[in-house]
Structures are given as C-alpha cells and as structure tokens.
Amino acid sequence: MIKLERASLRYGAVLGLSPTSFELPDGGGIVGLLGPNGAGKSTLLQLLSGLLPPSGGSVEIFGQTPFRNPEVLARIGLVPEGDRLPVGLKGRGWLRMMGRLSGLDGAPLETAMAQALETVGMSERADLPFQRMSKGMRQRMRLAQALLHAPELLILDEPFNGLDPEARLTLMGLLRRLADGGTRVIVSSHILSEVAQLTDRILLLFRGRLLAEGGISEIRQLLDRHPVELRLSGEARALARWAVEQPELVALELEESAAVLSIRNPRDFLPRLQSEAARGGLPITGLDPLDLNLEAVFQYLTKDHA
Amino acid sequence: MSRATPFQTVRALAAGYGPRVFQVRGWVIAAIVLAPVALVLGVSGLASLQGHPLPPGAALTVFHTILAKVVLPILALIAAPAGIREDLEQRTLPLLLTRPAPAWAMPLGKGLPWFAWGAAWIIAATLGLQILGGDPGQRMGALVGAWWGELAFVALLGLTFKRGTLWAALWLFGWENLVAVFPPFLQRLTFTHYIESLAGSRGHSVSATELLAQAQVSTEPWLALIILILAGLAFWAACGWKLHATPVGLAGAESEG
Numbered sequence: 001m002i003k004l005e006r007a008s009l010r011y012g013a014v015l016g017l018s019p020t021s022f023e024l025p026d027g028g029g030i031v032g033l034l035g036p037n038g039a040g041k042s043t044l045l046q047l048l049s050g051l052l053p054p055s056g057g058s059v060e061i062f063g064q065t066p067f068r069n070p071e072v073l074a075r076i077g078l079v080p081e082g083d084r085l086p087v088g089l090k091g092r093g094w095l096r097m098m099g100r101l102s103g104l105d106g107a108p109l110e111t112a113m114a115q116a117l118e119t120v121g122m123s124e125r126a127d128l129p130f131q132r133m134s135k136g137m138r139q140r141m142r143l144a145q146a147l148l149h150a151p152e153l154l155i156l157d158e159p160f161n162g163l164d165p166e167a168r169l170t171l172m173g174l175l176r177r178l179a180d181g182g183t184r185v186i187v188s189s190h191i192l193s194e195v196a197q198l199t200d201r202i203l204l205l206f207r208g209r210l211l212a213e214g215g216i217s218e219i220r221q222l223l224d225r226h227p228v229e230l231r232l233s234g235e236a237r238a239l240a241r242w243a244v245e246q247p248e249l250v251a252l253e254l255e256e257s258a259a260v261l262s263i264r265n266p267r268d269f270l271p272r273l274q275s276e277a278a279r280g281g282l283p284i285t286g287l288d289p290l291d292l293n294l295e296a297v298f299q300y301l302t303k304d305h306a
Numbered sequence: 307m308s309r310a311t312p313f314q315t316v317r318a319l320a321a322g323y324g325p326r327v328f329q330v331r332g333w334v335i336a337a338i339v340l341a342p343v344a345l346v347l348g349v350s351g352l353a354s355l356q357g358h359p360l361p362p363g364a365a366l367t368v369f370h371t372i373l374a375k376v377v378l379p380i381l382a383l384i385a386a387p388a389g390i391r392e393d394l395e396q397r398t399l400p401l402l403l404t405r406p407a408p409a410w411a412m413p414l415g416k417g418l419p420w421f422a423w424g425a426a427w428i429i430a431a432t433l434g435l436q437i438l439g440g441d442p443g444q445r446m447g448a449l450v451g452a453w454w455g456e457l458a459f460v461a462l463l464g465l466t467f468k469r470g471t472l473w474a475a476l477w478l479f480g481w482e483n484l485v486a487v488f489p490p491f492l493q494r495l496t497f498t499h500y501i502e503s504l505a506g507s508r509g510h511s512v513s514a515t516e517l518l519a520q521a522q523v524s525t526e527p528w529l530a531l532i533i534l535i536l537a538g539l540a541f542w543a544a545c546g547w548k549l550h551a552t553p554v555g556l557a558g559a560e561s562e563g
Contacts, residue, residue, distance in 0.1 A: 051553065080401065080556050
C-alpha cells in the first residue's frame, strides 16, 4: 500500500525529511506517526497524501506516485492539521462541493454525504456556517470530507489538537471502527499517550528522520530505558532514604525541600511511589516530572541510537 | 474509484463557492460599479431640471474615464483575491488539492462566480449609462470582455507572486496609462486599447492635455472581443498550469516550490 524508498524533502535549504524508507502493507489498522513538534511528521504526511513530491527518492501509494495523481487521490482521505476551513460557507454545501470534486454526484453523492455526516455525528448540524461551529464540530466536518469517498487510506495530521477529552474519545472510537472496517489509518501526534491508546504500530520521527518503527510494546521498551527526572517535594532526606532502596533509581540530588530523582521504568516506579504515599509512608507534598515529555525521550533515543 | 472531470471540477467549485458573492465583498463590488453611474445620472437629472443638460458625449466620457479606467481595475483587484488565492492564504488549498480532481481546472472554477457576479453589475451599470445616450451593446461587450481578461490577469499574478495584487495594481493603473507615451504597438498590450476598440475611442472628446503622445493604433471590434476572451482563457490556463505544477503544502504559500 505505502512504499517509501529513501524519500526525502527539502524546503529550500532546510531539510524537512531525511531519506526515509519504510513499507506498510495493504489492509486496515492504525499506524501512529509519533514525534515532537518539528520532527517531520507533517512533511511525511504531505508526501503520502500527494501534496508535495519528494525532493529525492520515491513515494509510492497503491503502486503509484501520489503527487497530482487523481487515481491515487481517489483512494486517499486527508484531514490536515489546524482549524482550516473556507470562511463564509456552510458545512453541507462545502461537503457537497468536496464530494463533487471526488467525482460523486446525484443520489450517490447525497448518500455518501449522509453516511459521512452520520459517521462523524454532524447530520443535524451540517447546515451551520463554519464560523458558527465549535472547533470540535469543524474537526468533524474535516473528517467527514475525508471519509466522503470511502478512502482506503485515511491520513490525519494531529487530529486531537484542540479537542476536549470527550471529543478525543469519540474520535478515537471512530478511527478504531474505520480501521476495523479495513481502512488503513495514519495518525500523527506529538503526544505519546494519545498514540498509545489508539494504535498497534508506531513510526517514531525525530528531527526529520525515522528513528524507530515497531509495535507499541517495542517502543515502550525503548522509552522505559530512558531515565526520567522527577522532583519529589517534601522532607528531602526522608524521601531520599526511601528512594535509594528503589531498583529504578539512577541518580539522586538533594535540594532544600525536595529530592530530584533520575529513574528508569517509570511505569513500575510511579505506582509504587503512589501506594507508598497513600499509605502515609512518605513525607511527600508534591511531584513534578522534570523531563517526562516526548522531546526528552527523543533526545535520549537519538543519543542511544548514535 | 470515481474522479472528477475538468467540467465537474469547474462546476463543483463554482457552485460551492457561489454563495460567497452574496457576502460583503460581493456587495462592495456591486456598489463600486453602480455608485459612479448613479451619481452621474443624479447630476444629469439635476442639470436637466435646471435647463442645462449634460453634453451628448458625457456617457462616453464616464464610460472611458470612470468605468473602464478606474472601476474595472478596482473590481478585478477586489474580486481576484477571493479566488484561488484566498485558499492559498487561508491554507485551505490542500483540502482541494487532495481531491481526485484536476488541479488545473480549479482557478477557473473559483473565479467564475466572481466573473458572473461582476458581469451582472457591469451590465446593469452600462444599461444605466444608456439613459445618457450611446450604444449600450458595444459598451457591455467591451466592459464584460475586459472584466473577463482583467479578473483572470489579476488572479494569475496573485497565484504567481506573493505581492501579485500590488503588481496587478501597478499594471492596471500604471502601465495602462503610461503606455500612451510608448511606441504605438505597445498599446496592444493594454486592456484599454481593446476596450476603446470595442466601445469606440473617445478621441473626439478629449482635451489637448489628454492627447496620447503617440498615434492610436486600431483593432477591429470583433477581433478586440476575441482577443479579450482568448487573453482571459490564456490567463486562466496559466493559473491552472501554475497550480498544477507548484507543490503547495499544508503551510500554504510558505512551502510553495
């Protein structure tokens, strides 16, 4: 279905994506494209969706190059990042136009529109102008246009940005249903937990290059090897005494009223810390993760791979 | 797998973006076309009531000096940025470019509602001017033909250059007037020449200070109309080629080329 061979993209002098190769087979399922801001996720998605041609190497979707290729575009749906919709139009009219641009017309178009709107839960509110829709509603309309022509490959760029928790869960459920129905879904995100909830396969991008590729458990193992810094506020010496007995501890630094711990396997360590604190065995008043973010993890992985 | 034909693409965009002409920009266009004609008619009415009717050539002067030289360029400069350039600036173009439709047909599809809307008001204004006298048919043909060409021209510059509207303004208000002092054949590179060829020159009514520095060249009216139509088509085609050939990413204009 998707085949990249040393595909790269330059924006003038800036390298947006280093030569990258990977393949995704036919069939449904969700692939998460994970990386911090500026990692090259959107660049890769633009290559896959045919918006930009590669500067080097090749991109093949369904065996053909996607750039300005209607035969490929007829099988792809794209939900771009950001709250972008044409001003001054109403949802249903715009959706009808997008359907016609996919070659649909008459009864098939109306049926496709009804299905897409029902799928995204916008049947009753599609007649509103875009400026009167909430951010979540506009996101659903963008998703509806991508689903209109029943694409085999659905590409979503940071689809959860700006959505409230309920809308996120709804969207996740919808993507899972589509994947179960045979659609290949590619979702980009810079939030690890979002992707982890959603996908069975991850591509890790960092600074324009593909860092790792694999199942969620393999990526988890990589991430667990990364020491995480936590600041435990409270009675520093007592906290330190408890911490040195923990097998995950890598480094310890004492501050006036806090202990800064560097630990591995936070998924093992944190529940133990939580239960100890709940039992009253720890004089702890606060917990601040200092580098428990994707950027830190990626920096660690980069060094690890180097 | 279904895909849109060029005709379906033009029709879809024209119908989809058609309602935009009934919004503020559309009514500004209508007002700009009608206001000068209404003003002249008002002045003419008052002058007639006082027993001093405007001279017979007044309609022709209003047509050439206001409608053709000022109103039409302003219309093009207002309407063209609402065409495909708007999608580039609002970063909604990727939504269109990822449809299985020919990208080259999109600028025309998005420009057509504005052409139709502007043409309707131009025709209304020309008919209003008829009250002062003259041949409305020729004037309509001249203005609508030039509107077709100028709209496409400004759309092309808007798609080609970041400051395309500025370049278009320089052409329409600078070159179109300055060309009078250049060799006669360069007059053929102005919209004004074809408007005058179609609607009749106002040569007989200009004062000494308005005289062209060079002799006027002439083009047959039917040929002038064909040239305006073909020029418009060529500009739309160039817009289409530009859009088809230029990679436009999610960042819109920033990632062009």
